[in-house]
Amino acid sequence: MSITYLEAIREAQAKALADDSRVFIYGQDVGPFGGAFKATKNLAKEFPERVWDSPISEDAMVGMAVGAAIDGMRPIIEMQFADFSTVGFNQIVNQAGAFYWRTGVRCPITIRLPSGGTPGSGPFHSQCMEGVYAYYPGLVVVTPATVEDAYSMLVESVALDDPVIFCEHKYLYYHLKADALPSEALPIGKARLTRAGRDMTIVSYGAMVHEAIATAETLQGEGWEIEVVDLRSVKPLDTDAVMASVARTGKLLCAGEAWPWGGVTAEVITRVATEGFALLDAPPVRLNAKDTPVPYHPKLWSVHRPTSETMAAAARNLLRS
Amino acid sequence: MVETAESRTAEMQGRSWKDRVLQAFRSMMMARTFEEKLTSLYRGGKIQGGVYLGRGQEALSAALAHSLRDGDVFAPLIRDTGGRIGFGEDVKDALRTYLGSPLGPMRARDGNVHRGNPKRGYLPMMSHLGSMIPVVNGVLVARRMRGINGTVGATTIGDGGTSTGAFHEGLNQAAVEKLPLVLVVVNNQYAYSTPTSRQFACADLVDKAVGYGVDGRSLDGTNLEKCLEVLGDATERAREGHGPQLVVASLLRLCGHGEHDDAHYVDPQLKASPLGRDCLEVAESALLEKGWSDAVSLERWREEMREHVESAIATVQREPSPDPYREDWTALASRHLCEPYSESEG
Incomplete structure (x- = not known):
């Protein structure tokens, strides 16, 4: 068996959904279509109540995740491309990033950003946003480089009690393969x-x-x-x-x-x-x-x-x- | 004096219309009394930063809160003192936020109108207009996913706030999800100094309801009973599953944007028009006219409320100020993931 970086992201989400009924996935085309990159393929079929399409509204996607998170859920938001997260920037950095500091109420959200360049993607489908989000307090920003990390760090991100910006690299989606999913992993925060x-x-x-x-x-x-x-x-x-x-x-x-x-x-x-x-x-x-x-x-x-x-x-x- | 969630629910369940009006009226009066004291504190240099009042908007705001039930969600905006009190906020907590007491709900980390108690469904606003709409949507989605039915989420926005992308995204999202959201647009004629003619070009903001596919209602925001009637209907319709309710209320902001602003730009003709009526005076006259209260009772309430607020001020002013050297300078709940400089350089 071999598994790609992209499949590992899908598997991590399937595990998060299966293990915890508080987890849901919300984003553009993530429902029956399975996402622009198929990172949520079949998940809406397996978890119809918890994987569904959003309108093209990045601000409202993240804002909705904040509301759900502070009421006890653990949302995963898929940005179709990292570049589009600028439209939801305010909710990410000012609402999600500041919420715990301001109120003491935890705001566990994972925002997946399909990041980085691939040939022919151009100015608005290629960006690396990690430095921008790392600048803001209250956010954890991860950048997995391997299939194993894509899996284990996404599972860990969803379990964290803070907003996590998950920068998954599109160039690695299909290029990178591993023999199997990892059974143990380095924790987030360790190089x-x-x-x-x-x-x-x-x-x-x-x-x-x-x-x-x-x-x-x-x-x-x-x-x-x-x-x-x-x-x-x-x-x-x-x-x-x-x-x-x-x-x-x-x-x-x-x-x-x-x-x-x-x-x-x-x-x-x-x-x-x-x-x-x-x-x-x-x-x-x-x-x-x-x-x-x-x-x-x-x-x-x-x-x-x-x-x-x-x-x-x-x-x-x-x-x- | 201060309403509780329990008393709100009791009110909704069995009390007479007269009692409901009186209860909302008392929230209005408390809001006005509190804000007058707040202005004194501000002018006396006791408050850091700005003071933002809801003068002229108490009827609408209080009526919204008194249309909600225990378990509902409320995300007020800057001029919702009436609603905050009606939703059960202790004026001490409002003062703690203005005066920066670490014992307040925001622990001196955020100030003035940026306060709430999320665990009670009272969401703390942030400054970016429209941004609370999808957050309310999110709480409603979470409740629905957990099978909790009958929660209503209410939030307010001004005429200026309707121009934001967040307003559009949030209302559209609520409509698509058919959420029990009551979105009250308070057309108070000015966004800071900008008149509505520079804010939107539609004939009436309620026309937007059709475009979003939601129910829309217009309302005279200076009339307490009208506010209670329309907002009561809107919240119940939302609760019954008819989706978002857009309520557009017209009134005039009877103060500056903040207490630093003399509002010299407000058109005198607007002040003289029915929009410029003071909702508290209108409500008092109506109560007297109907015989639901009398001048002596009104004065007694006012005096009781003044004493309540003054005693709250005395309490909060004796509370310690925050100690910057003992502050927990970490922004993450996952303490093990805080960068070392968060602790060493604080």
């Missing part, structure tokens, strides 16, 4: 040492983890041992794991698919520079997408975001410094 090394650390998350692994493999052929850290969740950020890796290697490259101003890579580098400056043998390096909207044509897109080629080039510079 994973994906690959051990000694010469340099690449910190990454989401689809970029796979570019980092490819980079490490390329550089292994050149005699370098590269360590790869998968953040898994960007808020909270596992600073200890990053620092421990940098302590071993002395060099840090941080790569993200999001835009370059601020965001996760800036946060990682800030933390290492302020708390672990002495661990660094060279200035840390950031790699991000270009500071333009995400381009439509695959040729343009192929250089807009970091890839294993640009990552390897940046890594070589850093290794020689």
Whole structure:
């Protein structure tokens, strides 16, 4: 048996629905149609009362989830694309994110954001929003990079008593396969040492983890041992794991698919520079997408975001410094 | 003096129309009395931030709350002091929120009109207009999913709030889901300083009901009995499963947007028109005319309410202010997921 990243997301939701009658799924086309990406395929058939279509109303989708959550339910909201969550932004950051702080009443919501670029998706179906949501207090923001994490972190997200922004990467939906669903998992908040090394650390998350692994493999052929850290969740950020890796290697490259101003890579580098400056043998390096909207044509897109080629080039510079 | 959920339910179940009117009237009077004291506190520099009054809207707001039952959900907006009191809010909790007492429901973390008690179905508004409509929808959906029937959710919005995307999304969602939502649009003629002519172009806001596929009603918001009658009908229709009820009430805001605003821009002709009547005066005259109360009783109530509010102020002013060094600076219920800086740099 093999299971894709996308199927793992569906299975996690099926498990959440089966295990807990408070769980429901609400979003555009998630009902009988099974979702734009089929992440809810057959779930409306199995749980007709708890999986249904919303109007195209991102604000009302999230607002409704807040009301249901504070009244005891555990909603999962599917945004059709992460990009469209901007229409529900106010309810996510001001209503859901602030509710527990303001009132002491828990607001357990999981908002799934199909994130990141794929060839031909263009400016409004490709965005990475994790840095934007991580900026706001009161939200947990996760970025699974593996099939196993997509499953276990979604199950855990639904069980948490806080709003969780679940950034599932569309590029990994079909590309990534595992033999089976995991029976045990690292908890949210813990980074994973994906690959051990000694010469340099690449910190990454989401689809970029796979570019980092490819980079490490390329550089292994050149005699370098590269360590790869998968953040898994960007808020909270596992600073200890990053620092421990940098302590071993002395060099840090941080790569993200999001835009370059601020965001996760800036946060990682800030933390290492302020708390672990002495661990660094060279200035840390950031790699991000270009500071333009995400381009439509695959040729343009192929250089807009970091890839294993640009990552390897940046890594070589850093290794020689 | 302060109404409770139990007394509301008792009222709905058996009390006479006269008693219902009197009960709602007392909420109105309490709201006015409380707000007058609030203004004094504000002018005396005792309140941080703004003060937002519901002067002129007490009849409508109180009537809405007194049309609800125990277990119903109410998401008031800034001018709903009458409704908040009618829904059972203790004026001490209102004061605690204005004066920033950590013993209040918002624990000094949020202030003035941003207060509520979600566990009692009293939802705390946030500032972004229209955003509470889908939240009320969500509570109603949750109740329906758990098989709890007969809950009504009520919320209010101003003429300006109808221009937001959230209003549209929320009302449409309620209509699609056929939820027992009572959405009261309070057309008080101004959104801060903006007149309705710059807010919408339809002849009457109630015309929107047809577009959303929901029941619509218009109402003179200065007439307490009319408010009780129409809102009583609307809540019962919602409760019986007829879907969302849009009620558009016309009146005039008899104060500034907040107490910092002198409202010089309000058209004098509007003030002189029937819209500009003070609903509390209208209700008092009606009570006297019908012989349901007399001048002595009214004055006694007013005096009792003043004493009640003054005693609440004295209590709350003696409460401690929040200690920023002992505050729990964590925004997540999952404490193990708080970033370390949440605790170390607080």
